[in-house]
């Protein structure tokens with residue numbers, strides 16, 4: 460795997476073009492995803508290794524991307540700790556037993572690896588199918604983002620209850636975050652042990668936090684997780700919405716790659732980071748709704764900006780939306796794969 464474009468770029472080695480993968484590359488924008496989704500629930504798909512492998516392989520086979528990402532969800536850690544998790548169409552994720560009191564926090568288990576064994580099993584099936592062709596990325600949610608779902612009981616626009624706990628009951632918040640961080644490090648090590656070639660930590664909603672709160676309630680737990688990983692030769696990617704602001708702080712947690720949202724000039728932010736840290740990003744996913752001419756022009760604009768930089772992985776600033784035309788995603792991958800610096 461050391462010679463794959465993705466791993467080389469993640470370790471800031473020279474590549475002839477940027478490698479490409481996209482967050483949410485296996486999902487509802489693909490007709491083939493619906494063929495599976497119409498037969499099984501989302502959690503069944505995650506928990507059945509053969510199905511998780513089938514979905515993981517869709518963008519490998521149909522888009523020819525440079526890295527696969529395990530098909531799962533960031534909320535499986537919250538479920539394993541005791542959250543009553545369900546996903547329903549149009550509603551998104553729900554925890555029926557939200558965590559809001561000290562007793563709720565105390566009730567959460569941190570001895571959960573047995574319950575997540577299905578992920579290790581899925582990784583083994585996927586690696587057999589990939590057969591060394593491209594690397595497989597494992598992932599987990601960051602403690603703050605997972606906490607927000609556990610506390611709110613689902614998705615939230617303003618994270619009101621979560622922030623109220625951070626601000627009024629910081630000790631309880633720290634106990635909750637520390638529990639999630641412990642589980643997350645063990646869970647990522649389980650994935651590494653099972654054979655993933657890289658891991659990404661998703662802190663999707665970090666941008667809701669003020670700088671000091673990000674530092675106290677998010678960053679320090681990500682730092683702790685990264686410090687506890689059995690990294691071997693596996694790159695660690697740190698993603699958050701808000702990385703255009705937080706990246707210099709995120710760098711202190713010592714990831715190999717920081718995934719950048721689309722609010723910032725990618726070269727500017729790269730130049731503000733240690734040379735050894737690669738960047739991943741940062742096309743606005745809405746560009747993939749636009750005309751092909753625009754898609755090509757914006758990708759080339761980004762690549763020209765990053766010409767001569769080691770350590771650049773193409774990705775979107777956030778996940779692919781479910782109604783983006785499949786054909787546009789396929790076209791974007793073709794444009795990227797044809798490019799040479």
Ligand SMILES: Cc1c2[nH]c(c1CCC(=O)O)Cc1[nH]c(c(CCC(=O)O)c1C)Cc1[nH]c(c(CCC(=O)O)c1C)Cc1[nH]c(c(C)c1CCC(=O)O)C2
Pocket residue numbers: 481482483484485486487496501528529530531532533534546547548549550551552598614661663777778
């Ligand atoms: C916040 C978050 C979640 N899950 C995830 C995040 C962080 C990434 C991000 O910020 O987008 C991470 C995630 N979720 C999923 C993956 C699979 C790998 C990939 O293709 O990137 C990954 C890496 C599949 C999924 N996770 C989910 C789906 C949709 C399930 C369905 O078919 O209904 C998929 C393919 C469900 C999910 N899971 C979550 C939400 C909010 C939803 C509902 C989203 C929606 O309805 O638009 C929580």
